[in-house]
Amino acid sequence: MLIYQATASAPVNIACIKYWGKRDTKLILPTNSSLSVTLDQDHLRSTTTSRADPTFKKDRLWLNGTEEEIKAGGRLATCIAELKKQRRQVEENHPNIPIISNYAVHICSHNNFPTAAGLASSASGFAALVASLAALYKLPATPSELSLIARQGSGSACRSLMGGFVAWEKGVREDGSDSLAIQIAPREHWPDLHAVIVVVSDHKKGTSSTAGMQQTVETSALLQHRINHVVPARMTAISEAIKAKDFDKFAKITMQDSNQFHAVCLDTEPPIFYMNDVSRAIIALIVEYNRVSVAATGHLKAAYTYDAGPNAVIYAPAANIPEIINLIAHYFPQNQTFSDPFKLFTNQVPGKLPFPEGFNTQVVKKAEEGAVKGLIHTRVGDGPRVLSDSESLLGTNGLPISLA
Amino acid sequence: MLIYQATASAPVNIACIKYWGKRDTKLILPTNSSLSVTLDQDHLRSTTTSRADPTFKKDRLWLNGTEEEIKAGGRLATCIAELKKQRRQVEENHPNIPIISNYAVHICSHNNFPTAAGLASSASGFAALVASLAALYKLPATPSELSLIARQGSGSACRSLMGGFVAWEKGVREDGSDSLAIQIAPREHWPDLHAVIVVVSDHKKGTSSTAGMQQTVETSALLQHRINHVVPARMTAISEAIKAKDFDKFAKITMQDSNQFHAVCLDTEPPIFYMNDVSRAIIALIVEYNRVSVAATGHLKAAYTYDAGPNAVIYAPAANIPEIINLIAHYFPQNQTFSDPFKLFTNQVPGKLPFPEGFNTQVVKKAEEGAVKGLIHTRVGDGPRVLSDSESLLGTNGLPISLA
Structure with a gap:
């Protein structure tokens, strides 16, 4: 039996020019551009496994071992729906690849830093979610294109889609299509x-x-x-x-x-x-x-x-x-x-x-x-990493290994 | 022997629109107008006795029992010189009054609240100094005119020259002649x-x-x-x-x-x-x-x-x-x-x-x-009060009573 799954990790980023204020709260469009340093995920990271399976009844998500509700119209649902939509387009353009965009997904995410540390985990968390689903769906999207999706999960998450020094350009379009992350310089430029x-x-x-x-x-x-x-x-x-x-x-x-x-x-x-x-x-x-x-x-x-x-x-x-x-x-x-x-x-x-x-x-x-x-x-660190199946957070039964 | 002296008390004021920034640090001209409430000097006040005497060798000042140096060109010297100058003009215009503007002055000031309370005493202190010298010299100046002098001692002191609700208008002139306090309303307007x-x-x-x-x-x-x-x-x-x-x-x-x-x-x-x-x-x-x-x-x-x-x-x-x-x-x-x-x-x-x-x-x-x-x-309280000689802080020897 084929298992459609991917695991990815994504880094934390800390802004030097701060994001504070939205001009569109639904699309998460900011009032100003911001810029951050991506931190090394060898130390701080979110790791997410996403699996698509015809036996799954509905989309489900576990965060640090606890199931979270995926509210209709909420930020999680928006990101998952957008990634499924992009998979569907790939399937339409490439008739030979498996049709998995209509399967429900199970998503299991884990942060390696305690919530009590007071570090915002939404940026690395949504970046890992987007990276793992993009890997599962083998999307041809660039990190900047994926950042448009992560942004709708949590604004600053868009900056965790790449390593090094990352700007989130506020953009001017009403649909948010130009409000995305771009890399100013990779980590290798200034590893010191x-x-x-x-x-x-x-x-x-x-x-x-x-x-x-x-x-x-x-x-x-x-x-x-x-x-x-x-x-x-x-x-x-x-x-x-x-x-x-x-x-x-x-x-x-x-x-x-x-x-x-x-x-x-x-x-x-x-x-x-x-x-x-x-x-x-x-x-x-x-x-x-x-x-x-x-x-x-x-x-x-x-x-x-x-x-x-x-x-x-x-x-x-x-x-x-x-x-x-x-x-x-x-x-x-x-x-x-x-x-x-x-x-x-x-x-x-x-x-x-x-x-x-x-x-x-x-x-x-x-x-x-x-x-x-x-x-x-x-x-300073690198952008999201796609990990091997040995790092999967989901067991063969499609439920989190940590709950087994 | 005639004694030329006056005692005055002046209130603390607390700003509602804050003074923060000078456009001229020597004349103490502010970057913006401000507005304060004058507090009741029944509770918090500075009291100052000023005496002019031909036997005094030089201008001297005691604050809370400790003599302070009156630095040439400093804020205290500026205020004292300006008040003496105004007395001189009065003497020139009224040949029958005593000539005392050329006498040295002894000034003794006391705050009824401890420095440790962390309340700024420079506003009430300079206001009491100006009020007591103006009373000693019997100057015909209005509170707004006196506020021009107090301002050069400590900016916010100009607002302690009147009771009630007081604006310090920043003014536009380079010589500072329009940077003065005006009363928006007296205490009786809103005693509650x-x-x-x-x-x-x-x-x-x-x-x-x-x-x-x-x-x-x-x-x-x-x-x-x-x-x-x-x-x-x-x-x-x-x-x-x-x-x-x-x-x-x-x-x-x-x-x-x-x-x-x-x-x-x-x-x-x-x-x-x-x-x-x-x-x-x-x-x-x-x-x-x-x-x-x-x-x-x-x-x-x-x-x-x-x-x-x-x-x-x-x-x-x-x-x-x-x-x-x-x-x-x-x-x-x-x-x-x-x-x-x-x-x-x-x-x-x-x-x-x-x-x-x-x-x-x-x-x-x-x-x-x-x-x-x-x-x-x-x-909310009233403006400076001229007190009777029984409240004098200077003894007959011209030195602070508290040091006797």
Whole structure:
């Protein structure tokens, strides 16, 4: 018996120019273009197996072992329907291939990072879903073409369809056909760009980004200025910085745009706060770390950015990562051991190394253990990968292996 | 022997439309107009005695018992010189009055609120200095004319030269002669407007407002839009709200402008944060308190505003103050007793009263004792008062009584 299935993994991406606001909430068309770095799926990924089978009664989906409802007209249903439609066109154009577009599908997805880490999983999740169905259906679509589908699942998912440095062009057409992701540069162009994710504890349930961004669109007096005047110039400038591997320029724009995203959240009615006192303290550390470096060498060493939550993501050239991890581990003692995937601390303990000369140690107060839950060290990565059947998340019975 | 002296007190003011940015740092000319409520100096005030005497060797000033240097060309020297100059003109026009403009002055000033409360004292302090010297010199100047001098001591001081609701018009002239305070309405127009100051603990030394506002002018991509488009409309709208005693409109604009002021601080490079997690929690309480009220009656009950620090000021009609104090005292247990100047809690304890019906008590977590240091209940107040000589802060020897 032939099994029609494919498994794919897709990466997380973290924006340098932030997406905040939709001009069309159904098609998920943004008010401004955005740009992100794709992170290495060796460390953080969503993996999805999709199978089409004539015995399946209806489309079903499991996420991290729990079945999720595929609501009619919802985002999942929209993506699945669009991919089936593209398969149908392929079948019409190639009469010799199997007709599977009319089979129901079972989809099983898993994130290798805990939800409690506070990392948005919708981008990697929808990217893996689209990549696995595209592989199952052997669609001839390019990553940019697939990004049009992923975008309708979760806006930022479109940027996880490729590796390296990825722009989501907002587009101008009403049907959204030009609102897609394009690769500015592949990971191989600037493999030295690393990232540290600082997982910050938070007691408060934040505003969801879906609800928050539309509140900002409706009430912020500053957002239109950002959309019309600030972001277009920054998109051009940061693309140039990436092409030139100019970390100073990249870092400056990345920090400016993180600040401005949180500024328009604060300018919302009622105001939205995603950063907390720990997030602010990490900014103060990075500002001081850069101040000392600029005074000594004229160059920035790190760039912080914050999404719709308290976690920091710090981009930096690989050589600076040990200093950065040491600084954060010193001020934010953790109750879990740093996993150290790049073996930076074989003979030392993060937090116990000397600080850069001239660093003002009073800039932040040392926090109690647990204010930062953990550190994840990763780097720029590649786009979705199609995996072998040995990685399948579905058993021969068409149900998740994890539930067997 | 004749003693030439006068004592005056001046009030604190808290802006609803925020002053943030100078177009001329020497003359203290702002980038945008602002508007404040003058608070009652029965509760919070600066008191200043000024004396002119032929035996004094040089101008001297004591603030809260400590002598401060009057730097040549500095803000204090500028204000004193301008007032002496105006006295000289009076002397030239009225040959029969005593010539005292050439005497050195001793100035003694005292704030009745502790510096640790984190309330800016420069506004009330410079207003009291200008008012006391103007009384000493018997200047025929109007409060608006005196506000031109106080402005050069500390920008927001110009708004403490009158009571009630006061606009500081930014002006357009290069010499600053039209950048002055005007009264929108006296306290008697809307005496029902009360205020609660929530004094929030802070470990972090914040950016001074003088330095911070110019960093924003130099680096924020959003500030110009605020200055040119947002503030002018809000100045008109809030003046109308005050004239109509429309608390809903007043509250909405006040909260919007507090949010936007902190938003442009965040949009600064490096970002400036004045609010901390406790400030944010107080916002969440007021937002929920208003939500419940709007659902029940269609009306807002309170408006928060934050200056360049973590303290909240909550404006509300007098009738709502017990509920507001109860809410804050419940979530932020204090280690000092509420002084209760209006005798609201004669039979109850703040923090132990029932909440408004429908209030979501989970919106904020109860803080540990001391996160809020204290509450000050006050209301809209009058402008500077000239006091009798029995209130003098200077002894017969011309030195502060407090040092005797």
